[in-house]
Amino acid sequence: TASRIERDTQLFDLIEKEAHRQEYGIELIASENFTSKQVMEAQGSVLTNKYAEGLPGKRYYGGCEVVDQVEQLAIDRAKELFGASWANVQPHSGAQANAAVFLSFLNPGDKILGFSLAHGGHLSHGSPVNFSGKYFQPFFYGVEQETGLIDWDKVEEIALRERPRLLICGASAYSRDWDYVRLRAIADQIGALLLADISHPSALIAKGLLNNPMDHCHIVTTTTHKTLRGPRGGLILVGKDFENPFGIKSPKGELRTMTSLLDSAVFPGTQGGPLEHVIAAKAVAFGEALTEEFGEYALQVKKNAQVMAQAFIDKGYQISSGGTDNHLMLIDLRPKGWTGKLAENTLIKADITVNKNMVPFDDKSPFVTSGMRVGTAAMTTRGLKENDMLQIVEWIDDVLTHNDNDSYLAEVKKKVNAWTENFPLYR
Ligand code: PLP
Numbered sequence: 001t002a003s004r005i006e007r008d009t010q011l012f013d014l015i016e017k018e019a020h021r022q023e024y025g026i027e028l029i030a031s032e033n034f035t036s037k038q039v040m041e042a043q044g045s046v047l048t049n050k051y052a053e054g055l056p057g058k059r060y061y062g063g064c065e066v067v068d069q070v071e072q073l074a075i076d077r078a079k080e081l082f083g084a085s086w087a088n089v090q091p092h093s094g095a096q097a098n099a100a101v102f103l104s105f106l107n108p109g110d111k112i113l114g115f116s117l118a119h120g121g122h123l124s125h126g127s128p129v130n131f132s133g134k135y136f137q138p139f140f141y142g143v144e145q146e147t148g149l150i151d152w153d154k155v156e157e158i159a160l161r162e163r164p165r166l167l168i169c170g171a172s173a174y175s176r177d178w179d180y181v182r183l184r185a186i187a188d189q190i191g192a193l194l195l196a197d198i199s200h201p202s203a204l205i206a207k208g209l210l211n212n213p214m215d216h217c218h219i220v221t222t223t224t225h226k227t228l229r230g231p232r233g234g235l236i237l238v239g240k241d242f243e244n245p246f247g248i249k250s251p252k253g254e255l256r257t258m259t260s261l262l263d264s265a266v267f268p269g270t271q272g273g274p275l276e277h278v279i280a281a282k283a284v285a286f287g288e289a290l291t292e293e294f295g296e297y298a299l300q301v302k303k304n305a306q307v308m309a310q311a312f313i314d315k316g317y318q319i320s321s322g323g324t325d326n327h328l329m330l331i332d333l334r335p336k337g338w339t340g341k342l343a344e345n346t347l348i349k350a351d352i353t354v355n356k357n358m359v360p361f362d363d364k365s366p367f368v369t370s371g372m373r374v375g376t377a378a379m380t381t382r383g384l385k386e387n388d389m390l391q392i393v394e395w396i397d398d399v400l401t402h403n404d405n406d407s408y409l410a411e412v413k414k415k416v417n418a419w420t421e422n423f424p425l426y427r
Pocket residue numbers: 031092093094095096121122124170171172197198199200223233234
């Protein structure tokens with residue numbers, strides 16, 4: 001029919017605009033990246049048409065012979081990439097992956113302990129505006145005011161005092177590594193389950209550039225679209241802990257394994273049919289991440305972040321925790337007299353995208369904030385190296401210094417647009 005073949009120019013013109021924005025801007029949002037064309041091709045495929053409730057080989061729908069192979073490929077590659085013993089590739093997002101973990105092991109009202117949202121944690125780790133903080137009783141640990149670092153002794157102190165059933169590590173805006181050995185020792189003392197949400201640095205972990213939680217945390221969750229450079233989605237992994245520590249049983253009285261609880265918490269627990277087109281795109285991304293070339297990429301992401309952090313420090317900016325071990329940094333703009341809101345709104349005038357972000361011990365609201373978060377994952381995909389980080393910091397400083405001069409900012413924007421031509425993205 002006409003409606004099926006007539007091009008929807010209204011919509012595709014918008015996509016064209018967004019493609020242009022991505023191609024000609026400097027993308028520094030730490031949670032974003034640019035997938036390969038084949039990742040997008042898989043996601044935009046006929047697999048979007050298929051219902052496949054259940055798991056490979058155990059579906060509630062017919063015609064799943066091919067999608068079974070697609071999903072199995074994604075599972076096998078995810079396991080290989082992270083050195084995991086088990087994987088579920090179905091969560092629609094990082095928050096959904098965490099929801100499945102909560103549903104598997106917690107009862108409403110149970111205590112959970114996570115990294116404070118105000119210090120760089122994620123909403124789904126117990127924020128009162130999220131299901132995790134509404135249905136469970138959240139407690140938080142944070143960073144030290146003087147160092148910007150997490151003090152593991154303090155985490156232990158809170159854990160021993162509150163005795164949560166679930167201890168969560170991982171963050172959205174923490175630039176330092178995690179001590180998974182110590183965290184497991186803390187969890188074991190109180191019989192808690194330890195969850196590592198590695199959504200942000202997962203690619204760096206997979207490529208051996210940061211501590212690996214797989215042998216120490218009962219469960220690991222991640223998004224697939226940040227440093228990992230896949231489609232938007234979630235992933236749940238288990239390393240070696242298959243026994244559920246709480247002795248949860250099936251209605252028939254049989255002891256459930258960790259992984260069977262997780263599988264059924266994803267479907268039917270929190271989701272319906274899996275997005276097999278997204279799972280296919282995850283398989284492609286995991287395949288790409290398994291290559292040596294991706295290892296070089298991950299290393300460059302880390303090197304770029306370190307050079308960028310130092311360049312900011314050299315210009316008098318204050319980096320939370322004093323530097324970075326991963327792909328991101330949190331910049332406290334208070335010594336410069338600027339807010340995160342001003343920085344975000346000013347930088348976008350020069351086509352430089354960052355996000356405003358609360359800094360630890362912030363005195364401003366989440367809509368204003370005292371900080372901005374920047375990351376190197378996306379621009380490193382475009383081929384940028386250490387020297388290019390210096391150029392970016394130059395521009396950021398220049399733009400923020402001239403934040404009330406729109407004609408000046410328009411000139412910088414022209415330079416930024418011309419410069420991005422050197423690093424073709426999808427063109
Ligand atoms: N966990 C962490 C640590 C994150 O940073 C994020 C995303 O920002 C999520 C979970 C949620 O992922 P999604 O946006 O895919 O639900």
